[in-house]
Amino acid sequence: MVVRELDADRVFAALADATRRDIVTRVLRGEASVTALARCYEMSFAAVQKHVAVLERARLVTKERRGREQLVRGDITTVRAAGHLLEQFERVWAGRVERMHELLAEEAEGNPEGPS
Amino acid sequence: MTVLSATTDRENLTLVLVAEFAAPPEAVWRLWTDARRLERWWGPPTWPATFTRLEPVPGGGAQYFMTGPGGERAHGWWRFADLDEPRSLEFEDGFADEHGEPAAEPPPSRTRVALDPDGSGTRMTITSSFSSADALEQMVAMGMLEGLTQAVGQMDDLLVPA
Numbered sequence: 001m002v003v004r005e006l007d008a009d010r011v012f013a014a015l016a017d018a019t020r021r022d023i024v025t026r027v028l029r030g031e032a033s034v035t036a037l038a039r040c041y042e043m044s045f046a047a048v049q050k051h052v053a054v055l056e057r058a059r060l061v062t063k064e065r066r067g068r069e070q071l072v073r074g075d076i077t078t079v080r081a082a083g084h085l086l087e088q089f090e091r092v093w094a095g096r097v098e099r100m101h102e103l104l105a106e107e108a109e110g111n112p113e114g115p116s
Numbered sequence: 117m118t119v120l121s122a123t124t125d126r127e128n129l130t131l132v133l134v135a136e137f138a139a140p141p142e143a144v145w146r147l148w149t150d151a152r153r154l155e156r157w158w159g160p161p162t163w164p165a166t167f168t169r170l171e172p173v174p175g176g177g178a179q180y181f182m183t184g185p186g187g188e189r190a191h192g193w194w195r196f197a198d199l200d201e202p203r204s205l206e207f208e209d210g211f212a213d214e215h216g217e218p219a220a221e222p223p224p225s226r227t228r229v230a231l232d233p234d235g236s237g238t239r240m241t242i243t244s245s246f247s248s249a250d251a252l253e254q255m256v257a258m259g260m261l262e263g264l265t266q267a268v269g270q271m272d273d274l275l276v277p278a
Contacts (some may be wrong), residue, residue, distance in 0.1 A: 012129065012249040086124035089131055089252065093242060094119050097135040099157035100147050109138040 007058065011078060014058035019043070020051050024060050028074030034063075037072065120239075129246040137238045139232040144238045144259070145202035148172070148229065158182075163190070174199055178207075179216040193218050197226075205228045222251035 015021055019041060026032055026040070038048040052072055057062040059078045064071045119132045124266040125162075137144055147153045149166040159165035160180040169179040191212035193195035210224030223246075230241040248253040 016180075066156075075199045086129075086131055086252070089244070090124060090133065092132065092134050093122070093187055093244070096157055097119050097133070097159055101137060101145070101158050103147060103153065104137055107143065108139060 010058040011060065014054050014060055017051070017054075019048075020055055020060075022054060023048075023051055023072070024074055027061055027072045028076060031071045031073040033069040033071055035069065129249060129252055131242070131244045133242045134245075135242075136234060137240065138236070138239060140236065141202040141238045143234055144231050144240060148205060149201075167260045172196060172199055172205070179212070181216075189214065191216055195224075202231055204228065223247045237242055 015024070022040075023037060026037065030070075034052055035045070035047055037052070038045040041048055050059065052063065052070075056063050059075055062073050062075055064073070118163045120136055121132075122134075123132045124130070125132070145267070147157065149172040151170040153171065154167055157166050158167075158180070161169070163182045164183045165180050167178060168182040169177065171177055174196055176196045177218055178196075179191070181189045181191045182195050191214060192209065193212045193216065194207045196205065196207045196218070206226070207228050208224040208226040208253050211219040211222070213219055225244055227245075228241075228243040230243075232239045232241070
């Protein structure tokens, strides 16, 4: 199961930062070098590199050296799995709401004392 | 469609879900505070919940277990932080050992339920937050059983001859 393999704390911690979320969004659209990414933000190359390293440890991105460049690519599997956690929890509640709805309908049909 | 919206906030590990019911807040309140009613919806059909204790007063607690298809039991507890009948309630929800004793890990989740009158019905807003992704993951691990069960239940419904 994908979700069980996910290091959820790492993923959520990595995504808790706006710059890192932005980096993931960018590299999901297409690979980018760390140098190119650094140009997008008002921070040092080293700072951007650090953010990329956090994302890499959370397996949200992969990094590959090509010549002098380090190319960063988004890992869609991990991103999906992270979204999946809350989505699954949402489904738990959707199921409960559905049952509450049925129970209320049943009570409205003349069984005001509820389940016997 | 009874669930109007569900918003997830990954940063704060929070789910906000809004649902609408045709019944007034008082009726929805009873589903939350009457053990026999609560048992009918908290767990999925094949993992029904049994509440052995339910004290819907501030500081009061609840103990329950869910029984799986093979007879296995998953224990849980609640602690009520705040109740305002029939408008809102807030409680912590955590896992417990087989004696109903709260487990140290993962930390409990916090759920706030608001029941607002909406015409002759009720708009219910659930805000559920987790303090760690581990806690969310564990809840989801149980929830997946539920999701699967639900899917199977829906399939069964479809198979009932008209």
